[in-house]
Amino acid sequence: MIRLISVALLSILIANVESTPCTFVTNGQQITYGVRGNTIHFRVVLTGIAPNGSGWTAIGFGNSMFSGLDVIVVRVLNGRIIVTDEFVRGFQSPVPDRQNNVQVYGLRYENGVVVASFSRSVFSTEQTDANLSGCSPWKFTVGLNRMSPQGHLFHHSQTPVHRVVCINQCTV
Numbered sequence: 001m002i003r004l005i006s007v008a009l010l011s012i013l014i015a016n017v018e019s020t021p022c023t024f025v026t027n028g029q030q031i032t033y034g035v036r037g038n039t040i041h042f043r044v045v046l047t048g049i050a051p052n053g054s055g056w057t058a059i060g061f062g063n064s065m066f067s068g069l070d071v072i073v074v075r076v077l078n079g080r081i082i083v084t085d086e087f088v089r090g091f092q093s094p095v096p097d098r099q100n101n102v103q104v105y106g107l108r109y110e111n112g113v114v115v116a117s118f119s120r121s122v123f124s125t126e127q128t129d130a131n132l133s134g135c136s137p138w139k140f141t142v143g144l145n146r147m148s149p150q151g152h153l154f155h156h157s158q159t160p161v162h163r164v165v166c167i168n169q170c171t172v
């Protein structure tokens with residue numbers, strides 16, 4: 001019996017050690033991400049958002065807007081949360097990919113807290129989707145940024161934070 005319990009405890013311990021998601025945290029914002037199999041899971045949490053709040057935040061993959069960024073855009077618009085797979089090259093608003101490769105599996109907007117959970121594969125056949133295997137450059141947009149009533153993104157108010165993410169070190 002005791003042996004069984006220790007085996008169970010050990011496997012819980014190993015499971016915890018093996019699953020180490022990564023996070024990006026700034027004032028009022030937390031992004032948790034990690035890979036499982038060939039899928040990267042994301043959870044974006046924004047706090048202090050007004051009930052009629054509006055704006056956008058994003059996670060970009062690539063070196064710069066100039067060279068082209070694959071972006072997952074989270075829009076807060078009229079009390080709704082919209083998550084889209086987009087691409088931008090040059091200093092303009094991104095455009096949605098022909099094919100959406102982001103699967104949204106949870107959206108919540110309550111008491112000033114926005115939570116969006118979604119996933120994408122590490123790589124896809126679509127040219128506008130960055131290959132995120134190995135180590136790749138990511139950009140985190142800070143907070144909720146201004147947007148037109150139609151959802152057209154205006155320039156971010158702070159320079160996005162650049163990080164090289166080695167996705168195998170972030171697991172869920």
Ligand SMILES: *[C@@H]1O[C@H](CO)[C@@H](O)[C@H](O)[C@H]1NC(C)=O
Binds near residue numbers: 050052053054
């Ligand atoms: C949200 O509502 C508040 C109070 O009703 C108002 O002052 C504010 O301008 C509104 N903001 C937007 C973006 O509509």
Ligand SMILES: *[C@@H]1O[C@H](CO)[C@@H](O)[C@H](O)[C@H]1NC(C)=O
Binds near residue numbers: 132
């Ligand atoms: C993605 O990149 C990895 C290594 O960086 C490579 O082995 C793999 O073939 C690439 N996949 C695609 C679909 O380009």
